Amino acid sequence: MIRISGLTKRYGEKTAVDHLTLDVRRGEVFGLLGPNGAGKTTTILMLLGLTEPAEGSATIDGIDCTRDAMKTKRITGYLPDNVGFYPDMTGRENLMFTGMLNGLSREESARRIDALLEKVGMTEAADKKTAAYSRGMKQRLGIADVLMKDPKVIIMDEPTLGLDPEGMKEFLHLIRQLAVEDGRTILISSHQLYQIQQVCDRVGIFVEGKMIACGKIEELGRQLVMENHYALEVEASPMDDRFLGFITGLEGVRDVSGEGARMLIHSDRDLRKDVTAFLGTNGYELLLLRQKGGDLDEIYSSYFAQAELEAEKHGKEHDRDHGRRKNRKS
Amino acid sequence: MAKSMTGTMDAGKTGRAEKIYSRRGSLGVLYRKEMSDHIRGRRFLIILLLVAVTTAAGIYGAATGMKDALESDSNFVFLKLFTTGGASMPSYVSFMALIGPFVGLMLGFDAINSERSNGTLGRLLAQPIYRDNVIIGKFLAGTALIAILVTAGSVLTGAAGFLTTGFLPTGEELARVLVYIVYTILYICFWLALAIMFSVFCRHAATSALSSIAMWVVFAVFMSLVAGFIANLAYPMRNEYEQAANMLSNYNCQLFINRLSPYYLYTEAVSTILNPAVRAVNPVTVSQMIGAISGYLPFDQSLMLVWPNLAGLAALTLLVFMISYIKFMRQEIRGN
Structure with a gap:
């Protein structure tokens, strides 16, 4: 449904998105994860035709996002980060404008x-001015707003930012x-x-754009796991x-660290x-044994640690470049 | 064969028609939304108040100054309603020249950057609309509102004068007032365009508001001072000899610099069009005056005199709008 190939965007010397290639299938929920400034928003803006790529192309449902932006925007809903509404208009009027x-x-x-207000549970607040809306309400109205055009594809930028746990649960459910009931690609x-x-x-x-x-x-x-990253959490008695x-x-074993009573x-x-085997034969009591890994946190921090190391190296080079240029100037 | 060809041609035509429709359609929607935004906003009340006070002050000024003005020249009474001021009260025309820009500034200073800070710009541009329609819609809505306000203010002034003096306006006077209204709309539109330009360039509404007010002060007050200063530098008039040699060049230089300012262009134009006794806007030498019979300029000749001012104002407005248009089209759309 969304096909990105070799997409590149540069801002001056900085490459915000670096030869990104990605396929998102119809009806799939795809998560684009990354730290702030990784180029996620830039990628999204290119998908919407709001900024032009330096190289490569992106298509939504077979339509080119840069050249035929009008067509892709007809079938694509976009929920920007920190979605906002015209504060002097009511929720209903804002949606009417979009329609x-x-x-x-x-x-x-x-x-x-x-129908949409009902769906996102905003019927009661719909006739209040959006200036009075809370973050969660804006988010829900934002979803209704995105759905006004009945999109095949929905793109959301940092949609969970600033939501309370209850709001988050509802939001994720939505x-x-x-994706499942309406078959939209997200x-x-x-x-x-x-x-x-x-x-x-x-x-x-x-x-870093990659x-x-x-x-x-x-x-x-x-x-x-295949890269041989194992993390084992153990608690035994006594911990001697x-x-x-x-x-x-x-x-x-590469590293042992204590986490309270655990190791x-x-x-x-x-x-x-x-x-x-050791604990059994030596009369220890095993209280907890857990193989960590496989959850996203682990994955994320592992990949990020790698990336950050590289970034640091890169940054140092950049600093040096910068310093040299400064010297030349003076 | 022929049948299939007409078929494809029709398809092409409807496709194009649809495209044109969607362009106009979305522009219309944006225009109407801006219009209702303006009218329902609290700011509009301030603008209304401003225009009302201007009109009232103008009428009051005319009422107090009218008697003296009529004693010296009793022709074109209807026009004098607009141009006559009292001892302590300026005329409607000079009031409008000073206060009018504020109307334009207030309508435009946060046009684009408020969309940005509200987080609505990204959402808006993700809809199937052309990006330029956003800024064109804002400009058109502002222009329409300005046109309504200026017309209403002028008609009110005219009506009040008509009621108090009992003079019926002649066709020529009406035509002159009509031209005055067109000039005023264009003049205020320049300030609207300027404010929109600042709203494209500045992230914060406060910055763009201050910048546009600064421009207003520069054009309305400092421009004439600077013009005099530069003219005196280039063509000094320190002694009689220099005065004799440089007077004309000095004046022309000053005039040239002043005419870069929309404020001067506008006041020059409207004081000419509303006062048929004005025969020239450029300096006239004594030799040119010899044999001239004092009299009023006909309407078409007055119009000829200020035609370049209209072109100049329109060009300035267009230039400023084009700058903001191009900048807006190339600007990155970020969340904030």
């Missing part, structure tokens, strides 16, 4: 507005509903992992020096067998 801009008749718009960009983990079919991890990993969450976890000595003496062991191989 009219999409070429709907007044009657058709009114009909859709009623997203799921949009692209979500975010730097918040947990929410994304709950609703996305696939995620792409996006750092997609460094992409796939199902379990796949990413497996990929991580002998036990610690045994652990540090094991083959393949976190990073290693190149699976240690569970060795640890349980």
Whole structure:
């Protein structure tokens, strides 16, 4: 549904998006994950034809996003980060305006507005001015606004930012509903992992304009394990020096750290067998043994750690360049 | 074969028609939304108040100054309603020249940057509309509102004068007032365009408001001072000899610089069009005056005199609008 190939955007010397290639299938919820400034918003703006790529192309439903932006915008709904409304107009009037801009008749718009307000649970507040809306209400009205044009594709930029837990739950439920019941394709960009983990079919991890990993969450976890990143959490009684000595003496252990009463062991191989055998034969009591990994947090921090290291290296070079230029100037 | 060809041609035609329709359609929607935004906003009350006070002050000024004005020249009474001021009260025309810009500034200073700070710009541009329609719609809505306000103010002034003096306006006087209204609308539109330009360039509404007010002060007050200063530098008039040699060049230089200011262009134009006794806007030498019979200029000749001012004002407005248009089209659309 969304096909991006070799998409590149530069701002001066900085490459915001670097040869991004990505396919999002029909009816899929895809999470674009990355820290702030990774180029997520830039990518989205290129998908909407609001900024022009330096290289590469993107299509939505086979329509070119740069050359035929009018057509793609007809079938694409966009929920910007920090979505806003005209404060002097009521929620209903804001939606009416969107409907009219999409070429709907007044009657058709009114009909859709009623249905959508019901869907997002905003019927009661619909006739208040949006200046009085809370963040969560704006977000819900934003979804209704996006749905006014009955889009095939929905793109959301940081939709979960600033929502309270209850609002978040409703919001995620709504997203799921949009994908599963209505069969819409959804692209979500975010730097918040947990929410994304709950609703996305696939995620792409996006750092410094590059997609460094992409796939199902379990796949990413497996990929991580295959790179020999194991993290084992252990709690035993007693936690004495002998036990610690045994652990540090094991083959393949890279790092041992204490987390309160627990111990976190990073290693190149699976240690569970060795640890349980040791504890069993030496009369320890095993209180907790947990193999970490496979959840998004792990994946995220692991990839980000890599990316940040590279970024740091890059940054140093950049600083040096900068310094040189400064010197030349003076 | 022929049948299929007409078929494709028809399809092409409807496609184009649809395109034109969608362009006009979305512009219409944007225009109406801006219009209702303006009218329902609190700011509009201030603008209305401003125009009302201007009109009332103008009428009062005319009422107090009328007697003296009529004693010296009792022709074109209807026009004098607009141009006559009292001892302490300026005329409607000079009031409008000073206060009018504020109407334009207030309608435009946050046109684009408020969309940005409200977070509505991204949402708006993600709709199937052309980006230029946004800024054109805003400009057109502002222009329409200005036209309504200026016309209403002038008609009110005319009606009040008509009621108090009992003189019926002649056709020529009406035509002159009509031209005055057109000039005033264009003049205020320049300020609207200027304010919109600042709203494109400045992130904060406060910055753009201050910048546009600063421009207003520069054009209305400082421009004439600067013009005199530069003219005196270029063509000094320190002694009699220099005066004799440089007077004309000095004056022309001053005039040239002044005419870069829309404020001067406008006041020059409207004082000519509303006062048939004005025979020239450029300096006239004594030799040119010899044999001239004092009299009123006919309407078409007055219009000829100020035609370049209209062109100049229109060009300035267009230039400023084009700058903001181009900048807006190339600007990045970020969340804030």
